[in-house]
Amino acid sequence: MKNEYVYDDGGRHQYFQMKYKKDRVGDCVVRALAIATNEDYKSVRDELWNISLNNGDMPNGAPTYEEFLSKRGFIKEKKIKGYDLGRYPVSQNEVYVVRLSKHLACLDKGLVRDLWDCRYKYPYNVWRKP
Numbered sequence: 001m002k003n004e005y006v007y008d009d010g011g012r013h014q015y016f017q018m019k020y021k022k023d024r025v026g027d028c029v030v031r032a033l034a035i036a037t038n039e040d041y042k043s044v045r046d047e048l049w050n051i052s053l054n055n056g057d058m059p060n061g062a063p064t065y066e067e068f069l070s071k072r073g074f075i076k077e078k079k080i081k082g083y084d085l086g087r088y089p090v091s092q093n094e095v096y097v098v099r100l101s102k103h104l105a106c107l108d109k110g111l112v113r114d115l116w117d118c119r120y121k122y123p124y125n126v127w128r129k130p
Helices: 028-037 041-055 064-072
Strands: 004-007 076-077 095-100 103-108 112-113 125-129
Touching: 004 103, 028 041, 028 064, 028 103, 041 064, 064 095, 064 103
Parallel strands: 004 112
Antiparallel strands: 076 125, 095 103, 095 125, 103 112
């Protein structure tokens, strides 16, 4: 595979226990955005909650995280069909947030940074930080 995998919890371990599998809650949106923006896990989580209070959607809903990404200059791109995340063609100098089936992950300069290796999944949507 072209894109390598690296374990990354987005900074969640600084605030919450991550020792057991049960400690891994459905916070992939917070983790992916914290990794992609290089921001603190809790500040990203708090901002997503605030956006969701204003737009009426959930903190991990697409309208919420899309607003968060757009505020930081990420551009939604048309996905390139036929590539799983492990082979997805990316620039080695750019950061991507990728929507997979029921999951959001960060593709940072050719590294899939997440709690689990999701390189075999196919992207639904891609946001790029130019």
